[in-house]
Amino acid sequence: xxxWKISIxxxxxxxxxxxxxxxxxGLSIALLLGIQQLKTSxxxxxxxxxxxxxxxxxxxxxxxxxxxxxxxxxxxPTGNISYKEAKRLSRNPLVKRxxxxxxxxxxxxxxxxxxxxxxxKIYNAEIATGRTVEKSMEVVxxxxxxxxxxxxxxxxxxxSHGFIDNDIDVHDDExxxxxxxxxxxxxxxxxxxxxxxxxWDVHDHDHEDHGESEDAHDHSEDEHSDEEHDHDHSDEEHxxxxxxxxxSHDHDEDKHPHDHSEDEHSDEEHxxxxxxxxxITSLLVTFRNPTGLLMIPRRINEETNMQAALPKYELDxxxxxxxxxxxxxxLIGYIILVISSIIIFISxxxxxxxxxxxxxxxxxxxAKNLQLIKIIAYEGFMIVFLAFxxxxxxxxxxxxxxxxxxxxxxxxxxxxxxxxxxxxxIGILVFxxxxxxILLAIYPITKMNISTxxxxxx
Amino acid sequence: MIxxxxxxxxxxxxxxxxxFPDINLSAEENLLILGKSGIGKTTLLHLLAGLLRxxxxxxxxxxVDISSLSESKLDAFRGQHIGLVFQKNxxxxxxxxxxxxxxxxxxxxxxxxxxxxxxxxxxxGLLAYxxxxxxxxxEGQLQRLGIALAVIHNPKVILADEPTSSLDDENCxxxxxxxxxxxxxxxxxxxxxxxxxxxxxxxxxxxxx
Numbered sequence: 261x262x263x264w265k266i267s268i269x270x271x272x273x274x275x276x277x278x279x280x281x282x283x284x285x286g287l288s289i290a291l292l293l294g295i296q297q298l299k300t301s302x303x304x305x306x307x308x309x310x311x312x313x314x315x316x317x318x319x320x321x322x323x324x325x326x327x328x329x330x331x332x333x334x335x336x337p338t339g340n341i342s343y344k345e346a347k348r349l350s351r352n353p354l355v356k357r358x359x360x361x362x363x364x365x366x367x368x369x370x371x372x373x374x375x376x377x378x379x380x381k382i383y384n385a386e387i388a389t390g391r392t393v394e395k396s397m398e399v400v401x402x403x404x405x406x407x408x409x410x411x412x413x414x415x416x417x418x419x420s421h422g423f424i425d426n427d428i429d430v431h432d433d434e435x436x437x438x439x440x441x442x443x444x445x446x447x448x449x450x451x452x453x454x455x456x457x458x459x460w461d462v463h464d465h466d467h468e469d470h471g472e473s474e475d476a477h478d479h480s481e482d483e484h485s486d487e488e489h490d491h492d493h494s495d496e497e498h499x500x501x502x503x504x505x506x507x508s509h510d511h512d513e514d515k516h517p518h519d520h521s522e523d524e525h526s527d528e529e530h531x532x533x534x535x536x537x538x539x540i541t542s543l544l545v546t547f548r549n550p551t552g553l554l555m556i557p558r559r560i561n562e563e564t565n566m567q568a569a570l571p572k573y574e575l576d577x578x579x580x581x582x583x584x585x586x587x588x589x590x591l592i593g594y595i596i597l598v599i600s601s602i603i604i605f606i607s608x609x610x611x612x613x614x615x616x617x618x619x620x621x622x623x624x625x626x627a628k629n630l631q632l633i634k635i636i637a638y639e640g641f642m643i644v645f646l647a648f649x650x651x652x653x654x655x656x657x658x659x660x661x662x663x664x665x666x667x668x669x670x671x672x673x674x675x676x677x678x679x680x681x682x683x684x685x686i687g688i689l690v691f692x693x694x695x696x697x698i699l700l701a702i703y704p705i706t707k708m709n710i711s712t713x714x715x716x717x718x
Numbered sequence: 719m720i721x722x723x724x725x726x727x728x729x730x731x732x733x734x735x736x737x738f739p740d741i742n743l744s745a746e747e748n749l750l751i752l753g754k755s756g757i758g759k760t761t762l763l764h765l766l767a768g769l770l771r772x773x774x775x776x777x778x779x780x781x782v783d784i785s786s787l788s789e790s791k792l793d794a795f796r797g798q799h800i801g802l803v804f805q806k807n808x809x810x811x812x813x814x815x816x817x818x819x820x821x822x823x824x825x826x827x828x829x830x831x832x833x834x835x836x837x838x839x840x841x842x843g844l845l846a847y848x849x850x851x852x853x854x855x856x857e858g859q860l861q862r863l864g865i866a867l868a869v870i871h872n873p874k875v876i877l878a879d880e881p882t883s884s885l886d887d888e889n890c891x892x893x894x895x896x897x898x899x900x901x902x903x904x905x906x907x908x909x910x911x912x913x914x915x916x917x918x919x920x921x922x923x924x925x926x927x
Binding site: 626 | 760764767769793794813827
């Protein structure tokens with residue numbers, strides 16, 4: 261016989277109350293833990309995908325859209341920028357690494373990203389099988405892409421225009437898989453990596469197929485629009501194509517200031533004679549030191565027709581928007597915690613009041629006041645313990661189903677486990693509330709008059 | 719052995735003062751205290767059990783003046799040396815018959831010996847109900863469990879408050895005989911406080927309040 265055993269027997273005599281207490285306290289714990297884990301995972305997922313990218317340079321538009329599209333590969337791009345201008349920016353001594361990227365096609369919904377060979381380094385992605393891209397029309401698949409598409413090294417496929425899997429606007433050129441990346445748990449797992457030339461070639465060939473020569477960019481905008489309509493394009497793609505065309509016009513009509521002398525002196529530029537006409541979607545920049553972060557973005561935004569967006573800043577803004585949702589759910593969690601504390605208080609207080617005679621009997625048996633208090637407190641502790649088990653189980657299953665429905669078969673591990681100190685904080689909070697409930701409930705014991713209780717037995 | 723001197727108790731709320739006659743019982747002596755309701759019978763019993771402290775006078779059990787003990791020492795003394803039988807509500811509702819007896823021994827810091835418990839339950843005809851919850855027992859079974867709880871720890875004094883008033887004649891005799899037998903077996907003083915005149919003949923030593 262121990263005090264614990266008496267507490268357990270007390271709990272067993274009121275199973276419904278205990279069940280309710282455990283369930284509702286468990287629910288509040290689940291909400292608090294779940295939202296914390298979701299928050300941690302969301303932030304980790306975003307920041308993990310940033311790699312060491314300090315700045316994204318792209319066409320003018322929404323900076324958040326630029327970050328979402330070029331860094332997280334979630335949104336549509338803002339437009340195109342001149343490859344030549346991007347290259348000039350890359351030569352700035354404050355720039356440690358600048359990776360030009362270009363995209364606009366997909367295969368089965370997975371984006372095909374053309375970039376310089378440094379692109380995988382941003383994500384520390386290593387080749388698992390095969391080799392890296394060496395020439396145009398070769399691709400390396402992200403881990404998830406390879407897994408889901410069942411493509412392997414040596415296979416070929418045709419890409420389709422836009423970001424949504426479709427059979428209507430399929431490019432004729434076949435891309436060849438030459439390698440597959442190891443899993444990184446980053447966005448590159450969901451991408452198909454190729455070089456910039458592949459993207460340019462695919463689109464140039466398309467133009468040829470439409471009966472236009474490579475340098476025949478002088479067609480009217482209207483003509484092009486009609487063509488696009490025939491293909492039943494989405495609006496975003498229009499915008500992109502327009503932007504591209506418009507840019508080309510600028511070049512052809514020499515409205516855009518070109519630094520020809522610089523071009524002529526550069527070996528790189530000579531390698532691609534038509535570089536000045538090439539376009540990319542954006543440039544992912546890493547600075548040597550924070551000075552770059554202070555100076556360059558402002559200069560780009562003020563002096564060029566490109567825009568510079570800072571991923572960390574934009575994502576912080578995004579957290580603020582989404583933070584309202586997280587806060588609301590947290591608030592609901594706290595409210596339920598308070599309600600469950602009240603329910604536990606009532607349950608224990610009822611026990612103290614209704615079982616006053618039982619408690620007085622225990623005093624007659626020789627129990628001290630402290631022992632009675634312990635019996636009640638242990639009851640509370642057992643409810644908290646059970647509620648924690650229920651809470652953890654509820655949040656785990658809840659998040660599992662939630663993530664599964666959002667991910668739709670994407671094997672990328674979204675959920676991050678919650679940091680210990682955060683778990684500890686929630687634990688302390690819940691425990692503190694229950695301690696208050698217990699203290700309030702046992703207060704009558706300290707004032708208990710055994711003689712009066714025993715006299716009033718009839 | 720139990721002795722009282724000039725016991726006086728005062729209820730502040732009721733502005734009522736009780737004065738009780740002195741009691742002096744040597745070992746194994748029994749006493750019946752008779753009195754109408756409202757005359758302070760339960761108050762006297764609680765004073766003897768150390769549940770109330772007298773305003774004046776003292777209670778001495780086995781040469782210990784319990785009125786002078788500290789609260790926690792009094793709890794321990796009560797647990798070890800006093801057995802109380804009530805009219806109703808004899809045991810803790812959430813526990814079984816066996817668990818009640820175990821708790822009784824646990825709190826009075828006595829060794830829990832299963833064979834002793836079984837022997838006592840057998841004697842009181844409760845062995846078959848050992849694993850039953852208290853609220854599943856009949857009135858008569860409960861009364862007998864109350865007696866078991868009052869004697870299991872071999873107390874010096876057994877105090878019974880109206881133990882027979884809710885029982886019929888037959889059960890009344892059984893309970894009184896059980897109490898007397900248990901008192902003799904454990905060598906304790908038995909003090910029964912009641913307004914029930916049916917049991918008057920069972921006691922040679924009687925005080926009227």
